[in-house]
Amino acid sequence: MSASVPGPGGSLVGGPSDPEHDPRASYALEPAYVARLTDRVLATSGTTVPLSSPLDGAPLANIPQSSAADVDEAYRRARAAQKQWARTSLEERSAILLRLHDIVLDRQDEIMDLIQLESGKARKHAFDEPLHIALTARYYARTAHRHLDTERKSGVIPVLTRVEQNRIPKGVVGIISPWNYPFTMALCDGLPALLAGNAVVTKPDAQTMLSALLGAELLEEAGFPRDLWVVVAGPGRELGTPMIERSDYICFTGSTATGKIIAKQCAERLIGCSLELGGKNPILVLRDADIERAAEGAVRATFSNAGQLCVSTERMFVADQIYDRFVERFVARTKAMTLGTAMEWDVDMGSLISQDQLDTVTAHVEDAVAKGATVLAGGRARPDLGPYFYEPTILEGVTPEMTCFGNETFGPVISIYRFHDESDAIERANEGEYGLNAAIYTRDGARGRAIARQIKCGTVNVNEAFGATFASIDSPMGGMRESGMGRRQGSEGIHRYTESQAVATQRLLRFAPQYGLSDRGYAKVMTASLRVLNKLGRA
Structure with a gap:
């Protein structure tokens, strides 16, 4: 049963609804549709890897494979795009996320079709994926200022010390996503990274590349610059280390064994990582x-x-x-x-x-x-x-x-x-x-x-x-224990992609003796001040 894809949106394929229909009916995708998606992989190696559907074993696509040089180029493009993106207002970034929310809901049939073809899951479970992305996009768009605005903090000397906390984007985030939820896991961790002012280089799992590439297409349709979200394809054992060597932060979802390797490599570079791993x-x-x-x-x-x-x-x-x-x-x-x-x-x-x-x-x-x-x-x-x-x-x-x-x-x-x-x-x-x-x-x-x-x-x-x-x-x-470290979603899910910066402005008094005080006198005045502040119940 060949899909007809005249343009974006709508269902890609039909299904065998007749009870007497062969339950092993073959599904396929139009070559033009596949070419449009695979063109989004940054790959110049000239090699491809075949992708088949678990529903019937039928071929779906040939996925171009990225080289280490392609990873270099991906990060070069992403860094250039991120510098410009970081100057984009939070209102504009949020507006793009809200457009993505509507696009995902409008094209949910197409998304679910592709998810089912690649992963083999039932439609009711495929629906969880566009639902989750719509929820994630809307949540972060509506709460952007809560998470990212400069915050006032208590200064050491009331009134005289003004302290602010800024949220500075990390830079380029590397995301390695799994096959089991190929659309939502390809996008959900990256949306708050984009909102926070970062760029993303992502390596989706080889078994479900098309769902992830459709997600990249929808991001651009919503208004995100193309080079802000760069997709590479290839084995983790070949591309994982080059990504870690070039990222400012790594987000990984997968096995505990691989997560431990990634954590060690990130520790060697003193960069952060979040890892959602196995469970029982x-x-x-x-x-x-x-x-x-x-x-x-x-x-x-x-x-x-x-x-x-x-x-x-x-x-x-x-x-x-x-x-x-x-x-x-x-x-x-x-x-x-x-x-x-x-x-x-x-x-x-x-x-x-x-x-x-x-x-x-x-x-x-x-x-x-x-x-x-x-x-x-x-x-x-x-x-x-x-x-x-x-x-x-x-x-x-x-x-x-x-x-x-x-x-x-x-x-x-x-x-x-x-x-x-x-x-x-x-x-x-x-x-x-x-x-x-x-x-x-x-x-x-x-x-x-x-x-x-x-x-x-x-x-x-x-x-x-x-x-x-x-x-x-x-x-x-x-997860706790060997199920991972770090968190997605909520404030932790976006703050992981930022550096916390404190800026303090001091008025009048300085933190040194003045007005003729000796060092010893200064210490006595400060000691007395601390006692007074404690009695007043100040933090």
Whole structure:
């Protein structure tokens, strides 16, 4: 089924809506459309890498590959553009973000089509991406002055010392984005960087380049200068180090192992970095939980994007008192899920992205079963649907010697455990080295929030899977422990791209003896002044 793309906007492709239609129907993109997007890669090496759809294995594009020299050129262009951009008013930058907000909503069908073709996810999960970018663009545009305006601070001597704090852009930010949310992860970290006055050089994952390139096209359509956002393509092992060597800040989303390497390289240059890494995220279903609501939330927490979501759940702890009833409902909901390649809204779960992901999921489940775990739902690949499909899977009886007990699966697999004592459940939820996201289900919101403070995760959702924190852009998002460092979203998500500068203006008195005072006399006067200020309650 070949896409017809006469111009920007609209849906790229149709889908097999007829129940008798071949579920493995082939999707394709018009060559002119692909050429328009791939032209945005800064690449002069002359080599390309083929890109195929996980839905059916059909080829989508040949992606030009960048060399180290291209990385040099990318940073040269970005630095030149950033110098001019930093002089652009905050009002103008915000206005461009608001235009992007509307463009993304207007072209959401096209965006979702491309996301599905590249990643294989269901349409309802693809929608999360334009939604998140629209939320991010609008939030930072509307709160720009709150985050970036010069702030008055308390001076050491009231009235006589005026102190201001400025937010100075870092310069050029390097962003290395993942494949699992190819549109939103390609853009969301860069939008506050642009608003703060920086330029961006980005290297999206090779498996989902087109979604990221469409994002770059929409940025220019909204009004951002083209050289302010430069895209390079190639293996991380080849382009990662050159990017770190030339960036003023690095933002990375990916594996913990790679994140540690990046952190070391950034430390050697004394530049900052933010890293969103792996997770083995827990969900706690307390004895007073609404069972139906918890079961519905657990399905989304576990199987959104086929479990290929950094904040998705892989471990579930359920109170003894409701365990059997909850498991019955959770299993029933899971078995009722629809899987498929159709680019329509009635598909509940799509495909894994690659053979590597399928191999990992298969190995984790087979290892668990071989060592005594029970499969309550799923547990097998579905090549009849597509090359990388795997059923949503629930495991019971998972023990520490099983690979999936503590290692991230990053697929549609969850292990379910009983608990009797809530303190034990909290302790088990905190086991391991990860700490990205957690969910708690209870009818008592205050109790849920109190338990959340004991969970070692950067985000905790009460009576929701992950969307409450993920979509609340005013709140920070990131990991504790080996799940990362730094935060996206909120004030931390934009301040990471700025240097904090203090400017103090002193009136009348200087910080040295004057009016005939000796050094000793000056020390006595200052000591007395400190005592007075303390009694007056001054900071």
